[in-house]
Amino acid sequence: MLSRIAESLFWIGRYVERAEDTARILDVQTQLILEDPGVDEETTCRSLLSIMGVEVDPEDTATAIDTAEVLRVLAYDTSSSASIAATLAAARESARRARETLSTSMWEAMNTTYRAIPSGHFRSMRPPVAFRWVRDRAAQINGIGEATMTRDEGYQFLVLGRSIERADMTSRLVATAALTSGSAWGTSLRACGAYEAFLRTYKGLETERGAAEFLLLDRLFPRSVVFGLTQAERALESLESAGTRVGVQNEAQRLLGRTRAELEYRSLSDFVAELPSEMERLQRTCALATDAITRRYFAGAEATEWHGVRA
Amino acid sequence: MFEDYASGMGAAYDEMYDASDLRTPYRQLQPSLQEMGPAELQTRVEALQSSYLDQGVTFDIGGEERAFPLDVLPRVIEMDQWAKVEAGVQQRVATLEKFLADVYDAGEVLNDGVIPRRVITTSSHFHRAAAGIEPPNGVRVHVSGIDLIRDDDGEFRVLEDNVRVPSGVSYVMTNRRAIAAALPEVFAEHRIRPVAGYPQKLLTALRAAAPAGVTDPNVVVLTPGVFNGAYFEHALLARTMGVELVEGRDLECRRGRVMMRTTQGLEPVHVIYRRVDDEFLDPVHFRSTSLLGCSGLLNAARAGNVTIANAVGNGVADDKLVYTYLPDLVRYYLGEEPVLNNVDTWRLGDADHREEVMDRLDELVLKPVDGSGGKGIVIGPHATRAELDELREKVLADPRSWIAQPVIQLSTVPTYVNGVMRPRHVDLRPFAVNDGHRVWVLPGGLTRVALGEGELIVNSSRGGGSKDTWVLAGKSRPVIRVEPERTLPHATPQDVGPALESFSSQQDQQQQQVETIEEQPC
Numbered sequence: 001m002l003s004r005i006a007e008s009l010f011w012i013g014r015y016v017e018r019a020e021d022t023a024r025i026l027d028v029q030t031q032l033i034l035e036d037p038g039v040d041e042e043t044t045c046r047s048l049l050s051i052m053g054v055e056v057d058p059e060d061t062a063t064a065i066d067t068a069e070v071l072r073v074l075a076y077d078t079s080s081s082a083s084i085a086a087t088l089a090a091a092r093e094s095a096r097r098a099r100e101t102l103s104t105s106m107w108e109a110m111n112t113t114y115r116a117i118p119s120g121h122f123r124s125m126r127p128p129v130a131f132r133w134v135r136d137r138a139a140q141i142n143g144i145g146e147a148t149m150t151r152d153e154g155y156q157f158l159v160l161g162r163s164i165e166r167a168d169m170t171s172r173l174v175a176t177a178a179l180t181s182g183s184a185w186g187t188s189l190r191a192c193g194a195y196e197a198f199l200r201t202y203k204g205l206e207t208e209r210g211a212a213e214f215l216l217l218d219r220l221f222p223r224s225v226v227f228g229l230t231q232a233e234r235a236l237e238s239l240e241s242a243g244t245r246v247g248v249q250n251e252a253q254r255l256l257g258r259t260r261a262e263l264e265y266r267s268l269s270d271f272v273a274e275l276p277s278e279m280e281r282l283q284r285t286c287a288l289a290t291d292a293i294t295r296r297y298f299a300g301a302e303a304t305e306w307h308g309v310r311a
Numbered sequence: 312m313f314e315d316y317a318s319g320m321g322a323a324y325d326e327m328y329d330a331s332d333l334r335t336p337y338r339q340l341q342p343s344l345q346e347m348g349p350a351e352l353q354t355r356v357e358a359l360q361s362s363y364l365d366q367g368v369t370f371d372i373g374g375e376e377r378a379f380p381l382d383v384l385p386r387v388i389e390m391d392q393w394a395k396v397e398a399g400v401q402q403r404v405a406t407l408e409k410f411l412a413d414v415y416d417a418g419e420v421l422n423d424g425v426i427p428r429r430v431i432t433t434s435s436h437f438h439r440a441a442a443g444i445e446p447p448n449g450v451r452v453h454v455s456g457i458d459l460i461r462d463d464d465g466e467f468r469v470l471e472d473n474v475r476v477p478s479g480v481s482y483v484m485t486n487r488r489a490i491a492a493a494l495p496e497v498f499a500e501h502r503i504r505p506v507a508g509y510p511q512k513l514l515t516a517l518r519a520a521a522p523a524g525v526t527d528p529n530v531v532v533l534t535p536g537v538f539n540g541a542y543f544e545h546a547l548l549a550r551t552m553g554v555e556l557v558e559g560r561d562l563e564c565r566r567g568r569v570m571m572r573t574t575q576g577l578e579p580v581h582v583i584y585r586r587v588d589d590e591f592l593d594p595v596h597f598r599s600t601s602l603l604g605c606s607g608l609l610n611a612a613r614a615g616n617v618t619i620a621n622a623v624g625n626g627v628a629d630d631k632l633v634y635t636y637l638p639d640l641v642r643y644y645l646g647e648e649p650v651l652n653n654v655d656t657w658r659l660g661d662a663d664h665r666e667e668v669m670d671r672l673d674e675l676v677l678k679p680v681d682g683s684g685g686k687g688i689v690i691g692p693h694a695t696r697a698e699l700d701e702l703r704e705k706v707l708a709d710p711r712s713w714i715a716q717p718v719i720q721l722s723t724v725p726t727y728v729n730g731v732m733r734p735r736h737v738d739l740r741p742f743a744v745n746d747g748h749r750v751w752v753l754p755g756g757l758t759r760v761a762l763g764e765g766e767l768i769v770n771s772s773r774g775g776g777s778k779d780t781w782v783l784a785g786k787s788r789p790v791i792r793v794e795p796e797r798t799l800p801h802a803t804p805q806d807v808g809p810a811l812e813s814f815s816s817q818q819d820q821q822q823q824q825v826e827t828i829e830e831q832p833c
Contacts, residue, residue, distance in 0.1 A: 002561050003572045100550035111367045297574045
């Protein structure tokens with residue numbers, strides 16, 4: 001398939017997942033700030049922005065960093081690239097570029113989702129309703145994709161993007177849970193839709209360590225970091241259908257595989273002790289893997305320019 | 312909703328009403344709409360609009376994406392009227408093919424003096440770079456859109472030929488689906504020739520044009536990209552043909568062959584249905600700064616390794632000055648009389664024509680010969696004195712670049728405007744596909760509507776709308792009814808979960824009831 005289209009599909013996977021996970025993270029954090037009087041709003045908001053990769057100028061005291069500001073930057077403001085609104089628009093733009101390869105129903109699902117942004121519908125929803133809406137729309141898009149897409153290269157690129165993004169974003173969710181103590185873990189699990197699964201798996205014993213373990217390492221839960229990394233590895237494997245007898249030739253596969261093995265084989269206590277920095281390391285790996293994938297599969301999409309001279 | 316319609320009708324031929332009598336093609340349509348009532352129709356109109364936005368059936372104006380405007384009332388054309396249009400378009404395309412083959416080869420038409428040599432050599436679309444490129448199956452005009460209008464007498468006339476990259480066919484297909492969904496009961500009362508077969512016809516023609524020796528050609532659609540006004544169409548054609556939609560940057564020419572960049576490396580390309588203008592196609596030969604094409608395409612085509620459809624240099628055939636010679640060309644190449652007439656035209660490059668026209672600028676339409684999309688057209692009666700003065704100067708400075716035509720009142724068709732039907736001017740662009748054996752004309756084509764009252768320019772880039780165009784299939788054939796089977800097959804699913812059990816037993820009961828009804832003697 002065309003390199004450019006493969007790249008678009010990869011990013012559709014990433015953007016849709018990013019919009020959904022950002023909504024999940026915001027849902028947890030805004031609830032926490034509201035419900036827990038022990039939480040300092042400003043500190044939490046600043047940390048949240050930094051975990052989501054948004055630079056905040058520490059000198060700038062004019063702008064209050066509060067929930068409203070966080071919602072502006074991470075949910076509604078289309079000029080902020082980290083916002084859900086901008087992410088959904090980017091997903092739709094990628095879909096428009098790969099329009100001929102998407103099923104009509106998948107395109108329509110993405111297009112109608114996007115239309116809520118310029119029409120002001122998304123902005124007008126109350127935050128909890130908006131977050132739920134984003135989750136539902138993402139589920140619809142993913143579901144239609146699962147139901148209508150041939151399992152060809154294009155599908156593998158979509159899954160690859162989605163899986164890498166999910167590993168990355170779950171690690172951010174874990175990092176935000178570590179911001180505050182106490183009820184944060186339970187809320188994080190709920191945000192992932194993992195609470196019931198977690199309770200069943202851990203027989204009702206709710207501990208911070210157990211929650212971290214579940215979100216990072218559970219091999220069966222689809223939003224855990226390990227699950228995401230494994231999915232990404234599988235997608236890469238089927239893209240490299242030729243197969244190699246010795247070692248792993250694909251740089252992205254190597255990066256993801258090594259990180260997954262580290263997660264699985266290092267003691268959990270080590271991780272939990274340095275959760276924020278470990279999670280940052282994980283996010284760096286995801287970024288490096290994306291670079292490697294871009295070089296390996298999409299590099300051809302770069303335009304070669306003709307420097308002609310008019311005779 | 313049609314109450315005051317007749318009073319709004321102007322001098323133009325109205326396709327639905329002859330004075331206040333309904334014309335034949337609309338005898339079924341009008342009462343059905345009347346019966347539906349204004350409130351219901353309004354609901355359907357709104358559903359129509361939002362469905363186009365959801366589907367992303369849009370085009371771009373200056374970077375802004377808009378839903379393509381589609382009027383709810385279809386335009387109906389009867390079988391015998393259509394037969395003439397079809398024959399006329401086929402004749403026209405056959406002539407243009409012969410003409411192009413001739414001017415890029417021996418130029419006998421010029422030697423025989425049918426058309427002056429300077430008309431060709433001064434055309435900005437005559438590309439010497441295209442001379443000597445032999446299309447594999449002899450086809451240069453794989454796709455054409457011949458613009459037609461109906462004059463005061465209702466006669467179809469050719470307004471212009473588009474044999475470069477005519478666009479709009481995607482809207483023919485989407486309009487049909489949208490109208491069938493919006494007016495299913497009205498649709499069912501007519502027998503309408505289908506349009507959905509277009510992509511397959513196009514693909515067949517493109518494959519037939521593959522370079523010699525290539526049995527399973529790789530066909531691609533080349534688009535300038537998402538910012539192009541017609542991107543929707545490019546994506547739709549690629550999707551419905553099941554081929555790649557490529558941009559210039561996806562292509563690379565190596566040793567006279569065209570390759571595309573894929574995740575598995577470079578893959579060969581054999582046929583390019585390009586939706587990029589000549590000037591941007593190959594920076595080696597045309598604009599050296601173009602990023603929309605790919606350098607080396609033309610050499611690859613010359614080497615016979617790739618087919619470019621439509622062929623480079625076709626623009627000379629739809630130059631508006633060449634258009635004026637088309638009836639002569641039909642006689643010259645085919646030995647036939649034209650089935651469809653041109654609109655009367657003066658060539659301002661000819662001194663005597665110019666003399667006839669210059670004093671009457673205020674009553675004529677003036678068109679630049681190489682313009683498209685309605686650009687640069689001046690409609691005399693609608694222009695101010697200053698505009699006419701400016702026009703006169705332009706014409707005198709470069710008379711070769713202009714033609715003049717009488718103001719023709721394009722025919723009108725009722726169009727939904729704020730809850731009532733009003734007459735609006737329309738034209739028609741039928742699309743034809745040439746696979747080398749036969750010129751196939753899509754039944755219907757794109758009807759464009761000038762949405763403003765009295766407006767004569769219908770281009771979508773100038774705020775025009777569109778209509779679904781129904782070509783009737785004639786008298787209905789006897790429908791063969793298949794006798795229903797005596798017993799219904801059991802549709803009960805084999806495996807059902809516990810939650811479904813009660814439901815499926817209900818279904819069983821209902822089915823049994825149906826069976827007993829069926830078994831009763833009629």
